[in-house]
Amino acid sequence: MFTGHRERNILEFTLSSLLRRRGKHLALVVIYTALVFLLASVMFFAGSIREEASIVLRSSPEIILQKMIAGRQDLVPMRYAEVAEKIRGVQRVSPRLWGYYYSPATKSNYTLMVPDNFSYGDGHIVIGNGIARVMSAAKGDRISLLSPEGDPLTFIIAEVMDSRSELISSDLMLVSEGDFRELFDMPEGYVTDLALSVKNEKELSTIARKLSELLPGTRPVLRDEILRTYDAVFNWRAGLMITLLGASVFAFAIFAWDRASGLSAEERREIGILKAVGWETSDIILMKFWEGAVISLSSFLMGMVFAYLHVYFTSGALFWPVLKGWSVLYPEFRLLPHVDLYSIFTLFFLTVVPYTLITIIPSWRTATMDPDEVMRA
Amino acid sequence: MRHKKAEVFLIATAVMATLLCLCLLHGRVQENLRADELAKRSRMVEELMLTDLALFMEARYTRHLSLADRHSAFQDHPMSLEHFPAGSLAGPPPHLTGVER
Numbered sequence: 505m506f507t508g509h510r511e512r513n514i515l516e517f518t519l520s521s522l523l524r525r526r527g528k529h530l531a532l533v534v535i536y537t538a539l540v541f542l543l544a545s546v547m548f549f550a551g552s553i554r555e556e557a558s559i560v561l562r563s564s565p566e567i568i569l570q571k572m573i574a575g576r577q578d579l580v581p582m583r584y585a586e587v588a589e590k591i592r593g594v595q596r597v598s599p600r601l602w603g604y605y606y607s608p609a610t611k612s613n614y615t616l617m618v619p620d621n622f623s624y625g626d627g628h629i630v631i632g633n634g635i636a637r638v639m640s641a642a643k644g645d646r647i648s649l650l651s652p653e654g655d656p657l658t659f660i661i662a663e664v665m666d667s668r669s670e671l672i673s674s675d676l677m678l679v680s681e682g683d684f685r686e687l688f689d690m691p692e693g694y695v696t697d698l699a700l701s702v703k704n705e706k707e708l709s710t711i712a713r714k715l716s717e718l719l720p721g722t723r724p725v726l727r728d729e730i731l732r733t734y735d736a737v738f739n740w741r742a743g744l745m746i747t748l749l750g751a752s753v754f755a756f757a758i759f760a761w762d763r764a765s766g767l768s769a770e771e772r773r774e775i776g777i778l779k780a781v782g783w784e785t786s787d788i789i790l791m792k793f794w795e796g797a798v799i800s801l802s803s804f805l806m807g808m809v810f811a812y813l814h815v816y817f818t819s820g821a822l823f824w825p826v827l828k829g830w831s832v833l834y835p836e837f838r839l840l841p842h843v844d845l846y847s848i849f850t851l852f853f854l855t856v857v858p859y860t861l862i863t864i865i866p867s868w869r870t871a872t873m874d875p876d877e878v879m880r881a
Numbered sequence: 882m883r884h885k886k887a888e889v890f891l892i893a894t895a896v897m898a899t900l901l902c903l904c905l906l907h908g909r910v911q912e913n914l915r916a917d918e919l920a921k922r923s924r925m926v927e928e929l930m931l932t933d934l935a936l937f938m939e940a941r942y943t944r945h946l947s948l949a950d951r952h953s954a955f956q957d958h959p960m961s962l963e964h965f966p967a968g969s970l971a972g973p974p975p976h977l978t979g980v981e982r
Binding site: 808 | 885890893905911915918919922924926931939941944945947948967972
């Protein structure tokens with residue numbers, strides 16, 4: 505592409521021309537880079553979360569069975585587990601005990617859970633790293649939680665969960681069944697919901713239908729639905745994406761429209777002079793192609809590199825205020841890079857190609873006119 | 882004729898393209914290096930029977946997004962509409978908005 509002397513001469517001339525109006529073009533590169541940066545950051549961030557969710561949540565229970573009363577989730581009686589266990593294809597039914605605890609001291613919500621085998625026993629607690637950070641607590645410290653009657657229950661912190669698991673465990677508190685029931689005053693024989701293990705995935709929908717028939721008023725949530733949830737939330741059509749992408753695409757459209765709507769008087773005069781001194785229409789189009797390519801390619805490459813550094817080296821620090829919302833407790837996590845070449849090419853064809861073409865079209869129109877007419881206009 | 886500016890531009894573009902390739906390479910290396918970390922998180926999800934990521938923790942229906950129901954966003958009564966910022970970012974799960982079983 506650069507073997508021709510003509511191309512190099514035209515590129516050299518284009519760069520000199522761009523540098524003559526350096527203020528305007530520098531501003532253009534800054535805006536363009538910022539746009540690509542934002543679009544690519546969203547793309548990297550969403551892609552990584554989607555990938556993480558699809559891998560990690562593949563180990564979630566195949567079916568979660570909830571009981572609904574008046575549109576709200578209610579406690580599930582343990583006899584429901586016996587009914588579910590008898591359905592052909594159900595391998596195991598595990599009761600889940602979990603709930604939320606609001607801490608007025610830290611003004612944050614915790615998720616309390618009872619693991620299958622809690623080895624530390626009553627009076628002990630395992631906390632997520634996010635809670636340890638908010639409470640400034642460490643292993644061996646004591647913390648108190650209040651029961652609905654206002655009685656404090658004191659726990660010894662037996663373990664703080666690994667900080668690398670914050671994306672799933674930041675707000676988790678693990679306690680024994682006895683402590684959980686005492687803390688929430690939950691009656692024996694009831695659990696929060698049931699987790700069903702199913703041997704054959706193809707039978708999931710049949711089992712879910714049987715559950716709804718045998719236990720009316722219950723709602724089965726399939727693992728596939730759990731996986732689809734995160735795929736949908738971080739899909740480009742979802743709330744988070746559309747908010748960020750919509751603003752960026754709109755800004756890019758205004759920006760591109762401004763370029764496409766015509767050339768400035770100075771640019772028209774320049775084309776007129778070049779034609780008058782013997783430049784061919786194809787030379788002018790090539791020059792304008794280079795002008796668009798220099799700006800868009802540089803901005804694209806810089807925007808992509810900055811976006812990568814932003815998402816994977818600062819964990820998407822600019823998105824934190826948006827994602828945190830009102831929550832006090834927020835996980836500090838390092839996203840696992842997931843770079844999809846298809847998305848990079850899509851972004852390239854959505855930014856670099858249209859901008860370069862848009863730069864050529866008005867110049868082509870001007871370049872095909874008589875030089876005298878162009879300069880007088 | 883020397884094409885000084887053209888050469889500088891081409892070198893700068895090549896440097897930026899190399900940086901982008903290095904970023905992509907870094908991604909691939911990290912994916913392999915941190916595979917254990919990911920496996921550990923998957924094990925934790927399996928052992929604790931977890932269903933959601935701890936991403937939006939301000940409301941119960943955004944903390945456990947996949948287990949939310951149609952009414953949770955109404956909080957305490959039908960006119961008490963959803964007001965958490967996360968609610969506008971994380972929409973309802975598709976099994977609630979799409980065709981239900």
